[in-house]
Amino acid sequence: MTFDLEYNSERPLMIIPEYGRHIQKLVDHCVALETKEERDKMAKAIVDVMGNLQPHLRDVPDFKHKLWDQLYIMADFKLDAESPYPQPSKEELQEKPEALAYPKSASRYRYYGNNIQTMIDVALSWEEGEKREALVYTIANHMKKCYLNWNKDTVDDAVIFNHLYDLSDGKLDLRNSEEELTDSKNLLRKRNSQGQNHSKSNHKKQHHNNKNRKRY
Numbered sequence: 001m002t003f004d005l006e007y008n009s010e011r012p013l014m015i016i017p018e019y020g021r022h023i024q025k026l027v028d029h030c031v032a033l034e035t036k037e038e039r040d041k042m043a044k045a046i047v048d049v050m051g052n053l054q055p056h057l058r059d060v061p062d063f064k065h066k067l068w069d070q071l072y073i074m075a076d077f078k079l080d081a082e083s084p085y086p087q088p089s090k091e092e093l094q095e096k097p098e099a100l101a102y103p104k105s106a107s108r109y110r111y112y113g114n115n116i117q118t119m120i121d122v123a124l125s126w127e128e129g130e131k132r133e134a135l136v137y138t139i140a141n142h143m144k145k146c147y148l149n150w151n152k153d154t155v156d157d158a159v160i161f162n163h164l165y166d167l168s169d170g171k172l173d174l175r176n177s178e179e180e181l182t183d184s185k186n187l188l189r190k191r192n193s194q195g196q197n198h199s200k201s202n203h204k205k206q207h208h209n210n211k212n213r214k215r216y
Contacts, residue, residue: 015074019053027074036080043081047071109163111150112143120168136172137179140164145187154184 014024023046030042047067057063065085072079077090119139126132144160160181161174 015076016070019050019070019074023050023053024074027071027079030081031075031079036082039079039081043071043079043083108166112146112163112167116143116146117167120164120172124168124171136164136174137181140174141182144181144184148184148187157181 011021014021016024026042026046026049030039030046033039033042047064050067050070051057051063054067057066060066068083068085069088072083072088073093077088116139119135119142123132123135123139126135140157140160143164144155144157147155147160157180158175161177165173165175
C-alpha cells in the first residue's frame with residue numbers, strides 16, 4: 001500500500017504566502033479556466049475569501065482594490081478576468097522607488113534640527129521690516145536653546161550669529177548687531193523647571209495610584 005504524499009519542498013513557491021497554499025491553488029485553477037465568464041465568477045469569489053482571511057485590511061483605504069491587485073500578483077499577471085479596478089503590470093511592481101534626498105540643513109549643525117532651515121527659508125521669503133527682524137531673532141533664540149540642549153553648558157551669542165549667517169548663506173547677518181539673545185541661564189532654568197514639573201506630576205500620579213491600592 002503506497003501513499004502519494006506531497007511535500008512543501010517539492011511544491012512551487014507561493015507568491016504571497018500570507019494567504020496560504022489553498023488560495024494559491026484556487027488562483028492557479030482560475031487562470032486555467034477556459035471561459036472568461038467562469039474566470040470572472042471565480043475571481044470575485046476568491047477576492048471575497050481573501051477579504052475574510054485578512055480582516056485587518058478592511059481599515060485600509062481602497063480595501064477591494066488592494067485585494068484585486070494581490071490576486072493578479074498571485075496569478076503572475078496571467079489572469080484574464082474582469083476587474084472593477086485597473087489591472088497592475090509586472091513592470092510597475094518591479095519598478096524601483098526613487099531615492100529619497102537627505103536633508104542638507106542637518107549636515108553641518110545637527111543639533112539645530114531640520115526645522116531650523118525651514119524657518120530660515122520662511123524668514124528670507126518675508127519683506128524686510130520689523131516682523132522679519134523679530135522672526136530672525138526668534139530663530140536665533142531657538143538656535144541658542146537647541147545648542148544648549150546639545151552642549152548643556154553655555155554659548156556665546158556670536159557663535160549663534162555665525163551659525164545663522166552660515167545656514168542662511170550669508171543672507172541673515174546679525175554678527176555686528178548690538179542686540180543680545182536670551183541669557184543662557186534663563187534658557188537652562190526654563191528647561192530644568194519644565195523637567196522638574198514633569199517629574200513632580202509623574203510622582204503625584206504614582207502616589208495617587210499607590211494610595212488606592214490594598215495593603216495586606
